[in-house]
Amino acid sequence: xxxxxxxxxxxxxxxxxxxxxxxxxxxxxxxxxxxxxxxxxxxxxxxxxxxxxxxxxxxxxxxxxxxxxxxxxxxxxxxxxxxxxxxxxxxxxxxxxxxxxxxxxxxxxxxxxxxxxxxxxxxxxxxxxxxxxxxxxxxxxxxxxxxxxxxxxxxxxxxxxxxxxxxxxxxxxxxxxxxxx
Numbered sequence: 001x002x003x004x005x006x007x008x009x010x011x012x013x014x015x016x017x018x019x020x021x022x023x024x025x026x027x028x029x030x031x032x033x034x035x036x037x038x039x040x041x042x043x044x045x046x047x048x049x050x051x052x053x054x055x056x057x058x059x060x061x062x063x064x065x066x067x068x069x070x071x072x073x074x075x076x077x078x079x080x081x082x083x084x085x086x087x088x089x090x091x092x093x094x095x096x097x098x099x100x101x102x103x104x105x106x107x108x109x110x111x112x113x114x115x116x117x118x119x120x121x122x123x124x125x126x127x128x129x130x131x132x133x134x135x136x137x138x139x140x141x142x143x144x145x146x147x148x149x150x151x152x153x154x155x156x157x158x159x160x161x162x163x164x165x166x167x168x169x170x171x172x173x174x175x176x177x178x179x180x181x
Contacts, residue, residue: 017087017098021060022051023068023106024083025076026147026157027125034157036131036144037108039072040122047134051101064104072123073115079105079156083147086139103143107157 025037038047050071055063061078068074082102090097126134128148132141147153154160 017100019054020051020099020101021054021064021067022049022101022103023064023072023078024049024103024143025068025072025074025106025108027108028157029125029127034128034148034159035125036128037072037074037123037125038131038134042117042120045122046136047131049103049135049140060102061104065106068106069112070116071121073112073118074106074108074110075112076109077107077156079107079152081152083150083153084143086137086143088137088140101140103140105147105153105156 027035027037029035036049039050040046041048050064050067052063052067052071054060055066058066059080060082061080065075065078068076081104083105085100085102087098087100090099128144132144135141135144148159
């Protein structure tokens, strides 16, 4: 390849974003707040959400679920529509690529004791604000902070129902009723 062809190829790689998918694992904390599960990247050890490439034969939300299982050791219910997108630059050994990531919300229902990348990553639960501060991608942090303002997300996580149940229990002086659905 000539030097001009290599420069054109390199410029095209930078100019054309590639798409990835990610899962945003969340759960309710014991005090009723929302928590986000972050994992460390394998090489730089920075805090990220589980992400990867779209998978042939799987919808994007299903692929995000696979990434959550492999990288973070969690399973649950996925919201089929992306809740947002963020972009970042990925530095490889030879090139830097611009990537855009569609994020799918995962309501965690099971935390696995053993998973594929357990020995390669650390996982930890954080409040939304703490998670937003820890990730290096500003758009991803903003996505965390906007979570509770999205009606579809609130319905999916059953947040309003949980708050009404807690309020009713406090007024009545009765213990909180478990969530039936």
